[in-house]
Amino acid sequence: MEGFAIPLCILSLSIFSILITSNGVDTIATTKSLADGETIVSSGGIFELGFFSPGNSTNRYVGIWYKKILPIMTVVWVANRETPLFDKAGVLKLTSPGILVLVNGTNDIIWSTNTSRTAQDPVAQLLDSGNMVVRNSDDEMKAESLLWQSFDYPGDTLLPGMKLGKNLKTGHEWYFSSWKSDDDPAQGVFTLVLNTHGYPQIFIRNGTNDLYCTGPWNGLWLSGIPDTATVPEISYYFNTEEVFYTRELTNTSVVTRSVLTHEGYITLSVWVDQTRSWLAMGSAPKAGCDMYASCGSYGICIINNSPVCECLDKFLPKYPKDWDRFDWSRGCVRKTPLGCHEGGEDGFVKYSRVKLPDTQNSWFDTRMSLEECRRTCLENCSCMAYANLDIREGGTGCLLWFDDLIDFKELMGGSGQDIYLRMASSESGVNVAGKDLLSFDLGTSIGADNTMMTEASGVSAMVVVLLGFVLAIVVEELFWRLT
Numbered sequence: 474m475e476g477f478a479i480p481l482c483i484l485s486l487s488i489f490s491i492l493i494t495s496n497g498v499d500t501i502a503t504t505k506s507l508a509d510g511e512t513i514v515s516s517g518g519i520f521e522l523g524f525f526s527p528g529n530s531t532n533r534y535v536g537i538w539y540k541k542i543l544p545i546m547t548v549v550w551v552a553n554r555e556t557p558l559f560d561k562a563g564v565l566k567l568t569s570p571g572i573l574v575l576v577n578g579t580n581d582i583i584w585s586t587n588t589s590r591t592a593q594d595p596v597a598q599l600l601d602s603g604n605m606v607v608r609n610s611d612d613e614m615k616a617e618s619l620l621w622q623s624f625d626y627p628g629d630t631l632l633p634g635m636k637l638g639k640n641l642k643t644g645h646e647w648y649f650s651s652w653k654s655d656d657d658p659a660q661g662v663f664t665l666v667l668n669t670h671g672y673p674q675i676f677i678r679n680g681t682n683d684l685y686c687t688g689p690w691n692g693l694w695l696s697g698i699p700d701t702a703t704v705p706e707i708s709y710y711f712n713t714e715e716v717f718y719t720r721e722l723t724n725t726s727v728v729t730r731s732v733l734t735h736e737g738y739i740t741l742s743v744w745v746d747q748t749r750s751w752l753a754m755g756s757a758p759k760a761g762c763d764m765y766a767s768c769g770s771y772g773i774c775i776i777n778n779s780p781v782c783e784c785l786d787k788f789l790p791k792y793p794k795d796w797d798r799f800d801w802s803r804g805c806v807r808k809t810p811l812g813c814h815e816g817g818e819d820g821f822v823k824y825s826r827v828k829l830p831d832t833q834n835s836w837f838d839t840r841m842s843l844e845e846c847r848r849t850c851l852e853n854c855s856c857m858a859y860a861n862l863d864i865r866e867g868g869t870g871c872l873l874w875f876d877d878l879i880d881f882k883e884l885m886g887g888s889g890q891d892i893y894l895r896m897a898s899s900e901s902g903v904n905v906a907g908k909d910l911l912s913f914d915l916g917t918s919i920g921a922d923n924t925m926m927t928e929a930s931g932v933s934a935m936v937v938v939l940l941g942f943v944l945a946i947v948v949e950e951l952f953w954r955l956t
């Protein structure tokens with residue numbers, strides 16, 4: 474790619490440039506700026522930071538790319554993504570309080586970092602993780618002592634060690650956003666976010682529209698992606714200060730990256746040295762059952778069915794004519810209305826092997842037993858379903874859904890989980906005392922027990938894609954109410 478060649482003639486444009494050598498230096502100091510054409514390289518030679526032009530553009534950006542991955546220059550982060558330079562006169566400087574500043578040829582500020590603290594002797598350093606950090610040169614390399622880090626302001630690329638989530642104390646969100654195009658790194662329409670309304674779930678959004686939802690973490694995997702259970706480097710952290718997914722770097726000799734493309738897909742690829750190219754491992758969402766709420770409320774998406782949408786058992790299409798025309802958006806309704814509002818009795822019916830529905834309108838508690846969870850749900854006429862929050866150790870905690878249930882998907886291979894839906898007692902087979910739940914296994918009842926390899930592979934791709942997220946759940950609070 475053009476822009477990677479170092480135009481030596483530019484070096485003389487900056488009085489600071491002479492002080493820097495592009496080999497072996499991983500820092501920018503207040504006395505050593507970086508001009509267009511110069512680079513710094515992380516100490517292990519993994520990443521390089523400098524000026525570049527993306528695709529066919531001639532605009533100049535400051536970015537970070539893999540040092541060793543050539544000839545394909547693979548940019549993982551861009552500083553001035555919204556404010557390009559139009560010539561090669563840009564200079565990246567570090568000012569004395571600890572702020573990185575990109576100026577153009579007339580010394581106007583094009584882009585800058587910020588910090589709530591100041592440093593006596595700041596230094597900006599490119600780490601082997603791909604993280605550019607600003608810190609006091611005396612300070613240890615600890616997250617708390619950093620004045621600024623690029624990992625807090627991700628672009629379209631998820632690298633190991635980055636977070637996807639939210640700092641609940643400061644409100645800072647770690648989210649990813651697509652480029653506009655291969656030629657323009659400005660923020661495009663797609664974002665990958667952790668939605669913290671109700672119990673947290675990962676979404677891909679198109680503007681403000683939800684395109685894809687992974688479902689909530691259940692202690693072992695993301696509810697919609699059972700394969701996340703087998704990706705050991707995925708970790709999920711949830712405590713009073715932060716909630717986030719991250720991927721730990723386990724093997725530095727395997728270079729993988731995940732990108733939210735400008736077409737709205739999250740992709741995972743691995744670098745193959747022999748062919749010197751990125752090998753696509755998978756992408757999501759897939760056609761079929763991945764699109765958010767594709768079967769409407771109380772509809773379920775079954776990838777091997779044709780058509781893919783069905784109403785859940787004991788439900789009927791709300792608008793049969795639309796439904797028959799494959800317009801499933803308005804979903805399904807109960808055959809028998811709930812008794813609750815008319816002073817009647819309700820019970821619950823168990824559905825198994827499903828991706829849990831959207832939890833944006835949910836409430837949760839990490840301590841309750843399933844029986845307490847059931848009673849809590851039964852007492853409130855707006856509670857439509859309950860399930861265990863964490864399926865480990867036979868199941869713990871309680872997740873309650875209010876409002877209509879949307880975005881059900883059948884999972885194959887017995888890997889889905891159980892959810893109990895509120896039903897009129899005549900349908901649930903429950904007696905007045907609320908015992909004897911009629912248990913109902915979705916997989917067998919709809920005869921969808923055949924092999925589902927297509928979907929399974931899609932799912933596994935997504936998993937990794939989701940990049941190997943989370944492992945350990947650290948839920949500290951008893952009562953967590955994020956809404």
Ligand SMILES: *[C@@H]1O[C@H](CO)[C@@H](O)[C@H](O)[C@H]1NC(C)=O
Binds near residue numbers: 528529655656
């Ligand atoms: C760049 O230009 C070449 C030749 O015009 C074209 O084939 C290629 O698709 C362009 N690449 C991008 C990213 O626009």
Ligand SMILES: *[C@@H]1O[C@H](CO)[C@@H](O)[C@H](O)[C@H]1NC(C)=O
Binds near residue numbers: 578580581
């Ligand atoms: C630098 O940026 C300022 C503000 O955007 C602009 O007015 C000026 O023309 C730019 N100078 C160059 C050399 O691009």
Ligand SMILES: *[C@@H]1O[C@H](CO)[C@@H](O)[C@H](O)[C@H]1NC(C)=O
Binds near residue numbers: 586587588589
């Ligand atoms: C730092 O800059 C970001 C993006 O420009 C802004 O959202 C944030 O509020 C700023 N933080 C501080 C501490 O000024």
Ligand SMILES: *[C@@H]1O[C@H](CO)[C@@H](O)[C@H](O)[C@H]1NC(C)=O
Binds near residue numbers: 662684736737
């Ligand atoms: C994203 O939204 C825009 C505008 O609503 C729409 O035209 C486009 O088709 C959407 N793309 C996807 C992949 O949903």
Ligand SMILES: *[C@@H]1O[C@H](CO)[C@@H](O)[C@H](O)[C@H]1NC(C)=O
Binds near residue numbers: 725727
């Ligand atoms: C890391 O991956 C390489 C290449 O696949 C492999 O040869 C090596 O054994 C792995 N190392 C560890 C510690 O897993």
Ligand SMILES: *[C@@H]1O[C@H](CO)[C@@H](O)[C@H](O)[C@H]1NC(C)=O
Binds near residue numbers: 852853854855875
């Ligand atoms: C039922 O739950 C909803 C949602 O949490 C709440 O707003 C409402 O007050 C509850 N109703 C009763 C009767 O407890």
